[in-house]
Amino acid sequence: MKAVSALVAVIVLFAIAYMVGPSAKFVFGVAVPYAAMAVFLGGIIYRVAFKWGKAPVPFAIATTCGQQKSLPWIKHASLENPSTTGGVILRMAFEVLTFRSLFRNTRVAVKDGPRVTYDGEWVLWAAAMLFHWSFLVIVLRHMRFFTEPVPFFVPLLQAVDGFFEIGIPALYLTGVGLLLAASVLFLRRMLDAQVRYISLMADYFPLFLVMGIAITGILMRHFMKTDIVSVKEMATGLATFKPVVPDGVGPIFFAHMFLVCVLLAYFPFSKLTHMAGVFMSPTRNLRCNSREVRHINPWNHPVRVHTYAEYEDEFRDKMIACGLPVDKKETEEPKKAKAGEKKVDD
Amino acid sequence: MSSDMPKPEELARVSFQPPESDWMDTPVQFKSGTYNFPAAKKNVEYLKMPNPHAWAVDDKDWMLGDKWKEKILDGISDRLQKFRSFSLFMDICVRCGACADKCHFFMGSGDPKNMPVLRAELLRSIYRKNFTVAGKLLGSLAGGRELTEDVIKEWYYYFYQCTECRRCSVFCPYGIDTAEITMIGRELLYELGLGINWALEPAANCFRTGNHLGLQPHTFKDNIEFVVDELETATGINAMPSFNRKGAEILFITPSADVFAEPAIYTLMGYLLLFKYLDLDVTFSSYASEGGNFGLFTSHDTIKSLNAKMYHEAERLGVKWILGGECGHMWRVVHQYMDTLNGPANHLEVPRSPITGTVFENTRSTKMVHICEFTADLIKHNKLKLDPRRNRKVIPTFHDSCNPARALGLFEEPRYILRNVCEQFYEMPENTIREQTFCCAGGAGLGNDENMEMRLRGGLPRGNAVSYVRDKHGVNMLACICAIDKATLPPLVEYWAPGVGVCGVHELLGNALIMPGESEERKAGKINLRAEEDDDESEGGGDV
Numbered sequence: 027m028k029a030v031s032a033l034v035a036v037i038v039l040f041a042i043a044y045m046v047g048p049s050a051k052f053v054f055g056v057a058v059p060y061a062a063m064a065v066f067l068g069g070i071i072y073r074v075a076f077k078w079g080k081a082p083v084p085f086a087i088a089t090t091c092g093q094q095k096s097l098p099w100i101k102h103a104s105l106e107n108p109s110t111t112g113g114v115i116l117r118m119a120f121e122v123l124t125f126r127s128l129f130r131n132t133r134v135a136v137k138d139g140p141r142v143t144y145d146g147e148w149v150l151w152a153a154a155m156l157f158h159w160s161f162l163v164i165v166l167r168h169m170r171f172f173t174e175p176v177p178f179f180v181p182l183l184q185a186v187d188g189f190f191e192i193g194i195p196a197l198y199l200t201g202v203g204l205l206l207a208a209s210v211l212f213l214r215r216m217l218d219a220q221v222r223y224i225s226l227m228a229d230y231f232p233l234f235l236v237m238g239i240a241i242t243g244i245l246m247r248h249f250m251k252t253d254i255v256s257v258k259e260m261a262t263g264l265a266t267f268k269p270v271v272p273d274g275v276g277p278i279f280f281a282h283m284f285l286v287c288v289l290l291a292y293f294p295f296s297k298l299t300h301m302a303g304v305f306m307s308p309t310r311n312l313r314c315n316s317r318e319v320r321h322i323n324p325w326n327h328p329v330r331v332h333t334y335a336e337y338e339d340e341f342r343d344k345m346i347a348c349g350l351p352v353d354k355k356e357t358e359e360p361k362k363a364k365a366g367e368k369k370v371d372d
Numbered sequence: 373m374s375s376d377m378p379k380p381e382e383l384a385r386v387s388f389q390p391p392e393s394d395w396m397d398t399p400v401q402f403k404s405g406t407y408n409f410p411a412a413k414k415n416v417e418y419l420k421m422p423n424p425h426a427w428a429v430d431d432k433d434w435m436l437g438d439k440w441k442e443k444i445l446d447g448i449s450d451r452l453q454k455f456r457s458f459s460l461f462m463d464i465c466v467r468c469g470a471c472a473d474k475c476h477f478f479m480g481s482g483d484p485k486n487m488p489v490l491r492a493e494l495l496r497s498i499y500r501k502n503f504t505v506a507g508k509l510l511g512s513l514a515g516g517r518e519l520t521e522d523v524i525k526e527w528y529y530y531f532y533q534c535t536e537c538r539r540c541s542v543f544c545p546y547g548i549d550t551a552e553i554t555m556i557g558r559e560l561l562y563e564l565g566l567g568i569n570w571a572l573e574p575a576a577n578c579f580r581t582g583n584h585l586g587l588q589p590h591t592f593k594d595n596i597e598f599v600v601d602e603l604e605t606a607t608g609i610n611a612m613p614s615f616n617r618k619g620a621e622i623l624f625i626t627p628s629a630d631v632f633a634e635p636a637i638y639t640l641m642g643y644l645l646l647f648k649y650l651d652l653d654v655t656f657s658s659y660a661s662e663g664g665n666f667g668l669f670t671s672h673d674t675i676k677s678l679n680a681k682m683y684h685e686a687e688r689l690g691v692k693w694i695l696g697g698e699c700g701h702m703w704r705v706v707h708q709y710m711d712t713l714n715g716p717a718n719h720l721e722v723p724r725s726p727i728t729g730t731v732f733e734n735t736r737s738t739k740m741v742h743i744c745e746f747t748a749d750l751i752k753h754n755k756l757k758l759d760p761r762r763n764r765k766v767i768p769t770f771h772d773s774c775n776p777a778r779a780l781g782l783f784e785e786p787r788y789i790l791r792n793v794c795e796q797f798y799e800m801p802e803n804t805i806r807e808q809t810f811c812c813a814g815g816a817g818l819g820n821d822e823n824m825e826m827r828l829r830g831g832l833p834r835g836n837a838v839s840y841v842r843d844k845h846g847v848n849m850l851a852c853i854c855a856i857d858k859a860t861l862p863p864l865v866e867y868w869a870p871g872v873g874v875c876g877v878h879e880l881l882g883n884a885l886i887m888p889g890e891s892e893e894r895k896a897g898k899i900n901l902r903a904e905e906d907d908d909e910s911e912g913g914g915d916v
Contacts, residue, residue, distance in 0.1 A: 031513070073463070081456040084672075086708050087779075089541045089549060091807040094781035096734045096745050099752060100788070106807070107781040109734075121545070127470075128545040132803055134473040134833075140384030142479065142836040144803035150470060154545070221469040223390040223484050224493065226515040228506075229467050295506050300546055303464035308457050309547035314781065317738040320711045325454055329673045330420065331680040332579050334659050334688055340580075341589045348590035350658055351616050353688075 029216065032230035036238050039288055040281050047280025054280045055271040059264055062287035069294020074302050084323040086316035089309040109315040118311055122304060125154055150214065157207035160200040161236075163187060164243075167198070171261035195247060205240040208233050232298060235289050242282035252276035377825065380868055384832060386482040395490060396497065396517050400526040402429050405825030406481075408532050408818060411572035416565055418576040419674065423565030429528075434521065436564045441519055443563045445502055448495075451559070452503065457552040462499045464546050465489060471540035471550075476810050477533050480829030485530050488540035488550040494526055495557050524564065531557040532568055533826060535818055536669070537774035537811035554816075559671045567670065571817030575666040578678050583628035583662040592658045595631040596640070603641045606903040608891030611644035613656050616689065620655035621726060623686050626697025626743075627663040627855030636858040639698055639876030641901045645885050646747065646878065649756070650727055654695065660685035663702040664855060668709075669817035676713040679705055682740075683714050693723035694740040698876050700815065700854030703742060703782070704775035711738040728753040742776075744785040744853060747881060751792050757886040762897040763794045765906060766880060769838065769847045770799070771861065772809035773854035781807075786853050786877045793884035798845040804837035814860030827860065828867050835868020842869050849873050851880060 047054040092103025108114045120126040133147040167183050170176045188196030212233050215225050246252055253274035263270040293299065305311065313319070338345065338352055345352050377383070391398055407429060416424035423437045437443075452459045471488040473479060478486040485491060493515070500507030501516030510516070517523070536551035561567060574584030581588055587595065593615055600612050614620065624647075630640040647654050660681040667674030686694055696706060711717070720739040723732040730749045732741050750756050768790055776782040783806050790797050804810050812819075813830025828835075841847040850865055850872055852858065861874045883900050893899045898906050 077452075078456055078460050078463075081453055081459045083456045084454060085712055087457060087549065087552065088708075089538055089547060089778050089807075090781035091542055091778070092781055093783045094734065096732075096782075096785065097730070097749055097752070100748075100784045103781065121547075125545055127543055127547065128468075130543055130808075131470050132473075134479055136384055136386050136479060136832070138381070138385075140381060140832065140836060142833050144801070150468060154468075218469065219390055220388065220472050220484065220487060221467070223395065224467045224469060224472075224487065224489050226467065227513050228515055295504070297464065297466045300464040300466055303460050304546050306456065306460055307464075307547040308460075309541050309549045315734065316708050316711065317706070317735045317740070318733065320715050320737045321708075323712045326676075326713060329677045329680075331677050331684070334681075334684060337580075337582065337659050344588055344590045345658070348593050350589050350593060351618070 028225060028227040029212075029230045032227050033234050035231060036234040036285070039235075039285060040238055040242070043284030044277045044281040047284065048275075048277050051271040051275075054284055055260060055275070056264070056269040058284065058287050060269075062290040066290035066293055069291075070299070070302055073294055073299055074306070078303065078306055082324045083308045083312070084325065086312050086314075086321035087308050088312040088314045088316075090314050094314065107314045109313055109318070111313065114311060114313055118305065121310055125151055125158075127310075128154060149210065153207045153210040153214070156203050157211065160203035160207060163200045164198075164204060167200070171258050172265040174262055193248060197248070201240055201244050201247075205237060205244070208237045208240065212237075228296060232289070232292065232296065235285060235292070239282065239285045239289065242278055242285060246276075246278050246282055250276065250278045252279045377828065377867075383480075383825075383828060386480065386829075388482045390484045395484060395493075396512065399522050400485075400529045402525075402529060403825075404822075406533070406823065406829075407529055407826070408568035408570055408820060408823050411567035411569045415569065415572040415576040416567065419572065419579065419670075421562050421565065421567075421671075423563075425565050427566075434524065434564075434566065436521065436524065436566075440524075440564050444498075444519060444524075444560055447560045447563045448499060448503065451556050455552070455556065457549065458556050461492065461548045461552060462496055462503075465492065465496070465548055467493075468545065470543050470545065471548075474540045474543050475534075475550075476537075476539070476813055476830040476833050477535075477826065480813070480832040481826070485526070486533060488534075488544075488548075491530050491534060491550055492548070492553045494523070494530055495553060495560075498523060524561070524566070527557055528561060528566055531561065532818060535774070535811045535813060535815040535830070537815060538778045539774070539808065539810065542778065542807050555668075555672070558669070562671055568817055568820075570820040570823075571666055571669040574664075574817075575670050575674055575678065578662045578664075578666055581661075582657075582659045582681060584664060584666055585628060585632065587628065587632070587661070589658040592628070592631065592661050596656065599631060599637050599640050600644065602637070602903070603644060603901065606641075606899055606901055607645070607887065607894050609645065609648065609887055609889060611641075611648040613644060613647060613654070615656050615658055617655035618689050620689060621653035621692050622655070623660070623682075623689060623691040623694045624654045624656055624697065625660055625663045625682060625694060627699040627702060628661055629664075629855040629859060630697060631661075633855075633859060635862070635873070635875055635879065635902075636855055638879040638882070638901045639858070642876065642878030642880070642882030642885075643697060643743065645882045645887060646756075649885055649887055650750075653726065655689065655691070657685045657689070663697055663699045665702055665705040666817070668701050668705055675705060675709055679710050680714050682706075682710065683717050683719075686717070687719040692721040693735075694720070695723075695743060695746060696740055697743050698853035698855065698878060700773035700775040700856055702855075704779040706738065706740050707780050710740070725749055727755050742780075742782060742785070744782060744789060744877060747878070748785040748788045751789060758793055758881075758884045759886050759897065760793055760795045760884055762883050762894075762900070763880055764897070766794055766849045766875075766883075767796050767798065767845065767847050768794055768849040768851040768875075768880065769797070769841045769845075770805070770877075771812075771834065771838075771850050771852040771857060772805050773852055773857055774809060774811050774815060776853060777807055777809045782853075786851075789877050789881055790851060793880045796845075798841050798847050800837040800841050804833060810834040810837070812854075812857045812860040812864060814864075815856050819856055819860040824863070828864065831860075831864035831868060834861075835864050838865055838872055839869035842872050847872065849875055849880075851875055851877050853877050
């Protein structure tokens with residue numbers, strides 16, 4: 027049901043842009059893209075710099091996944107339990123670029139016996155890698171529409187991405203990869219009983235949105251051609267703040283761009299902020315040397331403590347009687363005053 | 373263990389099929405044996421926490437007090453500003469489900485709300501509804517839901533079905549740590565006076581007497597003297613330590629279970645023999661007589677309040693540094709909280725082993741050394757005469773306790789000791805040790821009898837790994853470095869892996885240590901610290 031609502035939402039968004047876009051060029055070609063970009067940038071900046079960034083990291087709560095740095099003859103896991111900033115940077119690089127933690131994933135089964143088994147589970151990791159890396163390459167490839175001259179790496183990426191030269195123009199592997207990965211992630215959500223149970227509409231919606239973007243992109247390149255020169259003119263216009271909406275831009279383009287705009291605007295208010303959040307996660311981005319270097323908590327307020335003097339005042343006689351050393355030899359206050367507190371002791 | 377507990381084969385027949393109804397529409401059911409009893413009013417009062425009141429889980433009305441919703445929402449708002457972890461973890465979960473089958477309670481119960489992701493969603497849904505634009509506008513479409521008394525009851529059940537072991541955080545692609553969520557969730561419940569007694573009574577006792585059973589100074593000393601007597605019977609050696617001695621070089625703090633609970637007292641015997649052997653200038657404190665910190669299961673302020681005694685006592689006694697015994701959550705607090713909360717300990721010196729001269733650079737600021745670090749260094753420098761043959765009947769495996777594993781990364785030190793004091797040593801399967809280790813399912817305040825079914829369910833993965841090495845290698849001892857483990861693992865292995873014992877690493881060290889002046893019986897390896905006599909002359913292998 028949640029999946030169906032999400033799918034319907036994306037289809038409606040597509041239909042609006044496809045049908046209304048060509049007759050409301052300024053809205054869909056200029057106003058919406060600028061608004062979406064503003065919301066995206068503003069939203070991410072708010073979240074990173076103000077919401078998360080303003081909240082301090084009061085404790086050094088790194089999750090250690092390897093041997094600590096202790097005695098010099100014990101091999102230290104500098105990547106999984108980093109004690110230096112360089113180590114943290116490496117740990118984060120593996121996390122962000124290779125999804126290191128997800129790579130550890132296992133699938134547990136409890137069999138008769140009982141016997142608990144742990145099998146490697148790489149589908150999620152592989153689909154996530156394919157999804158995110160394809161997405162990155164696609165975004166970088168699209169720079170050819172927004173820049174003049176086009177940066178050197180863009181044609182290079184295009185050449186590699188279209189290496190197999192299937193069809194004319196060459197089919198991009200990343201386009202297919204993104205669609206495939208999104209489909210796997212969707213199927214996993216539907217077919218795995220547990221994952222389906224935890225899924226919200228907010229989990230299906232971005233998947234369908236990305237699929238919609240990929241499908242419209244592939245359609246536009248291979249089947250429902252639009253005037254590429256006009257598209258570049260329009261994109262460059264947007265990027266240089268001299269917006270123009272030339273004729274010849276087809277409805278499929280408006281649909282493609284509108285879905286991208288929705289994704290941008292939706293981004294800061296959704297789970298998609300994990301893109302920025304992963305860099306700030308205190309269980310991963312802290313050094314694990316909290317006994318070597320003191321971690322500072324800016325709000326470390328005083329609390330009620332039970333001092334030794336209070337303790338000795340309460341127990342002095344008993345301490346003296348059993349031969350424990352005391353700081354003061356005599357009880358200064360009547361013992362009875364303390365009798366009430368003994369309730370706690372049982 | 374109660375006789376009505378189902379047989380292991382039955383208990384392990386877990387259904388992983390989620391219910392028909394959506395989790396937001398499935399109210400919590402308190403099933404006997406799977407929840408913890410409420411904190412007694414007197415303990416809430418003693419710690420001066422809000423809304424102390426007497427209540428029971430079965431009560432329809434939990435008497436949450438006036439304006440309870442505001443208190444919860446204000447509490448969330450306050451913590452969103454104080455903890456980046458909380459603020460971030462409320463937003464960035466993508467519900468990929470990688471954490472789902474990493475939780476021992478989920479594995480043993482199949483209850484979907486024991487998936488770490490859903491445990492966090494119990495709180496996230498309230499956060500979304502009240503603190504996010506999407507949740508305010510779209511409600512349940514955006515994953516938000518109303519805060520009701522049923523939500524509070526659900527929190528109480530599931531935030532205390534988490535042992536804060538942090539295994540899920542190893543697998544999360546964003547490092548989301550359920551322990552942060554449940555620690556803050558528990559703080560929110562305390563705003564309404566709701567807690568569990570097994571965590572709060574020890575906390576209240578620690579506050580007053582310094583240790584969690586509430587042993588007063590003379591009783592604490594008596595208990596150690598009793599252990600010393602037993603030790604003398606077993607070894608012929610009197611290893612009486614000093615107490616509250618000013619001017620000692622080292623203050624030794626260990627979980628107080630070591631002084632009164634089996635098998636932890638044998639670990640204490642190991643320490644005492646080691647100190648005697650080294651003639652170490654060390655003292656115990658009756659004031660800072662608890663290494664464990666029940667604040668970690670209660671609130672951040674209580675962590676600080678209880679932990680303050682360590683530095684306070686070290687300063688009063690004028691010691692140079694602190695040595696800490698085998699404990700799990702104590703070491704999370706010492707490693708990740710103590711210096712931040714109660715430091716800097718400028719009155720102490722950087723710890724240096726008086727025997728080997730090794731300076732423990734990794735403790736330069738906190739100035740507290742783990743006994744396994746200390747002992748491993750001694751063995752490496754050949755400062756201990758050891759006879760592993762005395763442990764020939766023991767075939768150990770090592771249970772990495774959650775906190776030394778995932779908060780410190782203390783993996784090799786205890787293993788190095790074990791390999792030097794035992795003739796054999798076998799690891800459990802790799803998915804169940806080191807950073808992937810499984811909890812004893814009784815940590816974080818859950819190790820009480822009323823919660824036994826849930827403990828045994830959560831103990832399934834650990835118990836199963838133990839039975840695996842028992843059957844494959846003849847392992848008959850589960851060594852560990854945590855006092856809660858020593859209390860909770862015995863019923864767990866008795867249920868899932870009968871025939872395996874539980875011991876501390878320093879108990880095995882104590883067995884193997886060749887002490888000057890020891891009894892002939894011990895010299896011949898015929899008696900161990902448990903005073904178990906062995907007349908069998910056969911070599912090695914054991915009889916399991």
